[in-house]
Amino acid sequence: MKTLDFMGQRKIAILFSVILLAVSIGSLATKQLNWGLDFTGGTLVEVNYSETADLNAVRGTLETEGFAGAIVVSFGTDRDVLIRLPKGYSDQQGAQLLDTLQQAYEGTVELRRIEFVGPQVGDELREQGGLAMLLALGLVMIYIAFRFQFKFAVGAVVALIHDVLVVLGFFSVTGMEFDLTVLAALLAVIGYSLNDTIVVSDRIRENFRKLRKVDPVEVINISLSETLGRTLVTSLTTMLVLVALALFGGEMINAFAIALLVGVFIGTYSSIYVAANALLLMGVNKEDLMIPVKEGAEQEEIIP
């Protein structure tokens, strides 16, 4: 098999990643995320009009009936309307809003869903989400340090943080709504990207043990070339189903599918360039991966 010189481009890759991260962090710092209802609290009502809905009329009705600050947008089709009330409305008002709309309209207004989230739940959720993410990263790091070696654990986690930040940055830059399903997608991205990184790391470890006379850059190049086929095929199959989900899964699942698409794409890139790059920057060498002779020998290696 032909060995591709992946690591020859590592400087460009670092630059690319740094730019991506800078844009993401910059946007997160200035624009932040467009938090969805799950996180901000508030009320959301989705209704289906029997004929094409006149959004301006709906806005007018709500304005005069005392639902100030309501955001009215069409959702999927021109008959489906999504109305979002800001925080401060009580849990009673979703049902009232539905009555108001029905009275102002001759056809039928069918309820699709009402969601009310109290402010205390939202804050908690954000905390919980962050905690889940840190916990996931921490445990994964321990597992990899145990199964592989500490440098690989750092490499994998750096790649994961990279992916998470880029996906968050994508949501911040595009202003897409960040709701609970996107959080789930983000955690799934951690799982997926990890899967990828481990497959690559596994091969790097194997080749370090097998090719004793070859220098680290070359070992990593060989490993990446060998796993490239698999990496691309898996990314492709996963992306195929995600595209199906994004196109046909309906509005409620759309943001989830897009978050995963971005995540899988960037996860594929990061397992090639970020994780391997981090390994090289930490000066990984074959001594790190020699099969330990005694129990004690490995202990020393795990501690940095």
Next chain:
Amino acid sequence: MLNKYPLWKYLLVLTVLALGFFYAAPNLYKPDPALQITGENSSQVIDAVMLARAEKALDEAGIEYFGEEIDADGRNALIRLRDAEVQLQAQSRVARALGDGFIIALNLAPTTPDWLSDFGAQPVKLGLDLRGGVHFKLEVDVESAIDRRMEYYFNATKRALREARIRGYVNMDDQGRVETKFKSEALREQARDLIAENHPELMLDRVDEADSWNLYAAMTDATRSEIAEYAVSQNLTTLRNRVNELGVSEPLVQRQGQNRIVVELAGIQDTAEAKRILGKVANLEFRMVAKLEAAPSEKQRFEYRSPDRAGMSESLERDLILTGERVSNAQASFDQNGRPNVQISLDSEGGMLMSRATRDNVGRRMGVLFIERKFRTRYEKQEDGTEVVIKVPYDEKKLLTAPVIQSALGAQFQITGLDSPMESSELALMLRAGALAAPISFVEERTVGPSLGAENIRLGVKSVQIGLALVVIFMVLYYRVFGIAAVVALSCNLVLMLAFMSLIGATLTLPGIAGIVLTVGMAVDANVLIFSRIREELGNGLSPQMAIHSGFERAVSTILDANITTLIVAVILYAVGTGPIKGFAVTLSVGIVTSMFTAIVGTRALINLIYGGRRVQSLSIGGGH
């Protein structure tokens, strides 16, 4: 010989698959739309006459039904309908025919054949986002329950000191502790002994000031969490009782975390009504039994609630002593002689009201009323000929008990003279159900209309199908015969996932379906890993049989590492996440486990069957081999 499985391995794969198909099978049978009829209270029995009345109402409306049945203990009746469209119409018809006192719930009756359900095979449960309904999250105000208890300690301390003639100053400080100040150290020690004896659960701290000796009584953390625990479980019980009033099939009332309660009601649209019933408070009243000579305008007659005393009644005064809000606890217990009683605790204000009312009335009787909100249904014809259903709420007040007042009562007293421990525990339960242990508030509400639910299922299934089709096409083109093996394994994986989820009673939600779609994409990864290993080994010049063998062998450890780490993430998602995240985590974890089996063992079995144990010149695995 290379690449031949021993017979038991083939049998294992076949057995797992057979079990998978068996337990996934109930999902093929579409449930029937149905009406479920239950009595409003537990003593109500549904008999054939009532069922016949319901059937007659359906006949008259021209609604087709079948498979009507009454279950063994006569508590439930089920009528299946041919058409889901008329379910609501049928419900109102039957409700009208049977009159008040019955709950007619919309239901989806499973049609699982007996040969499946006899072995515990059931269709997978659908989440609210797939079948429509309301999801509430309620928060129990634990702090207020704790405050109430502290207030009780404050009053009890004040009284105890007064009765023991220990002079001092008693106060609630801003940290929620009972602060007592004394003029001498001796007084403080007396007080300390007294409080420690009365309330050993309190934590007592001495603090000396210039001219006063202080004592601070605070609750231990253990007591606090005990009160919180009690408040939440009390609310759970009360909510369960109330949810039953709503007439929903399989309602879910579940505790979540420290102080939250999740209520899920499938098929309910009228959330205002549901919330009113769930959130109602104060439905106990304590009143004096009226004197015989009292004027008729001052008294009111109430019937007993218990069926044992059906028809008996008492006249109570119109003035009430206090309501259920003041009851902080009621427990069934025994007195010194081993006779059953119920111990009631009131809060401080309740104690005051009670002692004021009973001081001069020793020897008279006091009645305890239980109040339930019920509905009378009226049908009104409108001008345009359509009929509207009007539900008129009314409070049904019935007498629980009317014991004799033996002495002046305070914040804590007993009801004695009960016949059996069963009676005392039932009375305690009713008293507790009448009072909420701590206020609750709605912190989250999600309503999904039935049309959106149906659409979510349709879209979910469609995207699984399309996703699967795309992967199938790609795999077969790219890996040829091996691709076919992988696709068969993938399909089996879907069946196993469904079977497993049905078997453990997991709930399928929209994010759950997304999890399945994602698993389809990721499950082939294991096969891709193995196949690219085999291709590599062929490229290294290994014989086809050797390549298959070493491809599988060497890929397994990679697959294990990759999947275990993903599983770690999925488990964390499940543990930390709520609602939609949990649904996603469940399918993801199940998918990881089943896909490892089908991709490693299942595909291997197929490949072994195709290529194993014979001379093979080349493998149909694509990539120029």
